[in-house]
Amino acid sequence: NNMDKIVEFLMLSFDGGTDVTPALSEALEQLQTHDYRDADVLMVSDFVMFKIREDVVQRIRREQHKGTRFHSLTLSKSPNIQ
Secondary structure, X not given: OHHHHHHHHHOOOOOOOEOOHHHHXXXXXXXXXXXXXXXXXXXXXXXXXXXXXXXXXXXXHHHHHOOOEEEEEEOOOOOOOO
């Protein structure tokens, strides 16, 4: 029942591409602020998005060297193949 509500919410009006920079930047900031080790970051999206900026990619790579894992969960009615 709760999963149905989550899916219903996530399918409301997310279209036209997403800039994930603010969300990833905030996640990276939280990782730095609390000096996490071996953390997990989960991005939930339909993954129709703009290219991730290179500086953000570099910050992600630094966190991966500390053991942080980055995961994605795709929610979509149709496959996003490119």
